[in-house]
Amino acid sequence: MPKFCWGLMLWATLCLVGGAGVGAQEGNLAGLRSEARAGLQRAIAFYRTQVATHGGYVYHYSLDLTRRWGEGEATRDQIWVQPPGTPTVGLAYLAAYQATQDDEYLAAVQEVAEALLYGQLESGGWSNCIDFDPQGQRTSRYRNGRGGGKNNSSLDDGQTQTAIRFLLRADQALRFEHAKIHEATLLALDSLLAAQYPCGAFPQVWSGPLPQPQPRAASLPSYDSRTEGRVKEYWNLYTLNDNVAVFVAQTLRAAHAVYRQEKYLDALKRLGDFLILAQLPEPQPAWAQQYTFEMHPAWARRFEPPAISGFESQEVIALLMEIYLATGQEKYLEPLPAALAYLQRSTLADGRLARYYELQTNRPLYMEREGNEYHLTYKDDRLPDHYGWKTSSNVVQLRQALATVRSRYGQREAEPSAASLAEEVRAVLDDLDAQGRWIRYSNGQRLVGQLRLPEGEAYLSSAVFSENVTTLANFLQAE
Template structure:
């Protein structure tokens, strides 16, 4: 999903590099525009529920899935749900200036306005039924659930990013959208701890805690097990740092506000503090207020994490791009060297490495710690491909003062556009096929073999917008 959001952010920055006949590009551009209009019309007219979206739909639109089956009154905030689709509409509007796409984006904001919590952010889903299973303590008084704004899986980050971009597209002249974006931004800034960390969840401004460097726990962490309300602690799990970065950058740019820039610098300061000492100079998923790696869910032990450590490195480089301060690059060489030493025999990284011993750490199906990955729970990514080569290259470019972003050529963008156009059916749909692999939310499709995907729609619309912007 991050690749989709990054593409959306880059639409206006695409530089055309002409290498084909202008007539061919012009013809393809017109075809792309027609496809963008048709697919948007289908999604807004037939798929949306009060402007909102879930992850997947049966082709007859009678069955809807978010993380599990969605009721007829529920839409999803967590990407690739409602705000991710809204950002794709904005990418199309930015590339074309056509009112249809701005209207689609504005309609997509309506469920987010309805479902904004009193704490300022959003939960994973919105339920229009006050008695529904996913109802929340909404600002509008039409819900009676919990008041937990979440940064898990880029939920509040993406909702706020979308509303701020939409506020900008309307030139700040839509009071309801502007007020919701400002309220959400204020709440997000107040959810940052003095050391720069963010919790996974908040219900109000966070309490002050001492600013300390990371350290190994001096107690037997294996006997501690899951911590109650771990979501209140310092969190890096599921790329929280990397997901919040574009939201803070956008807030600073859109509103010419120095506070989000300061918040991002503070986040970088936290990552410096949170880097573990030798012999494991990387990061954990979660830290307690004493800055010890700690338990979260029952399958997330205190450990060094291969995945989130890479996100920490990416975030430090983003903070360096913002500030030019070399201190944000200093933790990176030791972290990269350490992570290289952690590669498994199959070239992957384990999600967890045991504190001090550095042995890859897993869980059995009944959630007991083990060093054996032969029989692990299938709902979690215990081993993953890494991006160390890419991170090392980006770090070297930064050291040399060279740009880390290279615009795609018009030839490459055109090839993408042609493929996407071929896959659009006569109803204006991109129909996805069940492949048997793991998909976001892990829906149980049953006998369904074909379905509609909000993620595929957003990605395809954004790629077409990228081509259209580059071919003007």
Template sequence: MPSAVRLLVFTFCLIGWVLPVAAATTEQSPNASRVLAQMKKAATFYRSQVAVRGGYVYFYSPDLKQRYGEGVASPEQIWVQPPGTPTVGMAFLDAYEATSDSFYLDAATEAATALIYGQLQSGGWTNCIDFNPQGERVALYRNGHGKGKNNSSLDDDQTQSALRFLMRLDKTYNFENEAIHTAAKTGLDALLEAQCPNGAFPQVWTGPADSSLPIVKASYPDYDWKTEGRVKNYWDMYTLNDGLAGSVTEVLLDASEIYKDPRYLEAAKKLGDFLILAQMPDPQPGWAQQYSYDMKPIWARKFEPPAIAGRESVDAMDALLSIFQVTRDRKYLDPCGKGIAYLESSKLPNGQLARYYELKTNRPLYMNREGKSYVLTYDDSNLPDHYGWKTNSKVAYLKERTNRVLKLARQYGSRRSVSASDANRILRSLDSEGRWITTFKNERLVGDQRFKPGDQFISSETFAENLVDLSTYLKSMN
């Protein structure tokens, strides 16, 4: 056979082998009608079978007989804290914006109505809403149907998530739904009144902040912090725990954009001023988790010592960068240079950050559990598993974001892209009843759960993430 003919035969054989492989590895994009149908199927199941008066908890057993928030939830309880009712409501709003289907707007409005029922007289929310007036978790609701505690909480994104959802829904209704508009503005007014003179926020409030509190810069305790300085009502004092700075900043900047009211930007700038004051002096220019009124790190819960906090330091700088993006005032940017360098030098051997660093020595600080007590230790070999003692450093993220915000003003509504492969995976995982079932693999879950490896459950977080991703994919098809 001539060489030219042999080459031609080989080429055709190669093409015949490559094309089927390429066809097998190229995943077909799901069409819009399939995505729409599966979104509606999942949302219908969640809205009609899972919701309690429009609200949601974290997890459900597949037969819906068991409901879980922070532990077991009664049939008349829903959760505010993410991934509860505001998280699901936001997902419905995403779906409405992607489809213009009023089904999703109605579902979001039902979630908002449930939240409005549980808005406290102090203007914010606690983690749970109990529709039973005699229920064990009932609180002093603004609607007059509750009783008991009136503790509006900024812990774990509780009030913040409710406000972000209600504000976005208020804008969707062009501010014409009176109940939603009133609840959002009442909550925002209460949040502004809870801000302390130095710009800080407490973890919990029942009324306006004390206007006589001093404004001073953070300093190290001048006493033995290991045994002294414990404050029972730490929740009344200045808090950065669990992402408070970033989540409150987001609420205030969103409110400024949505309502065009200068009070909200001023409050965000004031919070930024507090974060500048709260940055600790050398040799540890990071941030603590909790401060006293004289701006010294203090104890919170018995496993939360006075210390420099890796996670809260990242969040404080993230908030400052957000405020700088809007104001372009470099005073909010300047603390980040020293802070990032400090975190870079404080990384653990595995690249993570410790949740706590001992004051002045900067040694990673942990707790061991002995019965009901906790003991300070430098040893990380036997840590209690109910708490995040280490965290991803996010130093690279902070560096990248610093460079980005120097060039760009704040961007609204940006979201990651969703590929055809991602969309197909989500669609395939939806079962015939419209459920996304999760199998527990011994991972840490929000709330005090008691699942065993292999247990199956329905997750509000998974539902919301999948609905948002499918909505994002659908938008990309237009």
């Protein structure tokens, strides 16, 4: 199950930590800044020179760097686009450059951008992996003509969106003077806008021109959606699943901020208009993962039934507030009180929300697995462990955000102070070894990409690297 994507400005506001930590005195902060600069340099030098292949990255590495994993084991010619892969590391390099103006970090940014350009598809976006071996098993139809296979630009879990968001910021850092990066970024953005349906929704995947159904409000199907209405190419449908809308919104806001073109803000508004249309009627005024062109909740994968989703509904509520903050338009807040009240009364006995609630009955809905077959059930005692069937309830936090969101419109969000970050920075530096590595040890559970290492086995993580580099960079930039 993807991590709840609260990466937008709204949620960052709620999560800022106040007060002074270790080293809050100015003298101690100066010493910590010096350590942070040295640690940043050591960590980036290691990851850039020892870990990167073709300028890109995967999710996890063995300590000796002989084994690499994205979604499955990867060759040295394969890099991952889906977060926390190549563009995630690139965004960390960008944070380091912005904090220090060190040209070495800008060179690292350019290397990542050029790696992504290699794997841009003819359809304008990216798939989850780039294979630099023209005969490799994971090649796709790249614009450079060096790969065969599918031409599916994917919005699943932020693949294309994060690549674009990194590239447009790299384009800006390079003063829009790297012609290939600039051209590829604008082409990707144009392709993303072309993939938006008339109602404002986006598909999970596109490879070319899409159908143009007329917008309509969401409604319940007249057929039994538990057994009927499956669509083989569900990835063409209106999609909220796997953070599609949140990552798209981040990208559109970033594009508007960098290029100052209204078409990106207009697309964000249209996305918000779709989210309003997609709210199901009472007594279940929340959202599904995917919708048919008739705006009925739709099947996706075999274990993803048409239903109200506790996870995606919370995500949509936060996103609508974010769109309000970007536009000041009240209509984006109007669906939220009813949705929050619904989620509150749908809370499970343990305080969490079910991933799925059955249409009409509102009973929590789960799946059991027998071999390759999945079966709907109301029981939660035999749940497959590869998916998140329950999710934390953030209703209280969302209510608090809604209560204050109007007062924050037009206001610049507060940045954390250096003093408030000092304790976290101290821990990050203490965790960095002499070679510039942040080593992690498996607890035997699944990692990103479904990798399961033996308990206690050491590995390197691109997610950990990117988070820690960003923490150090934020500290160096803070006052």
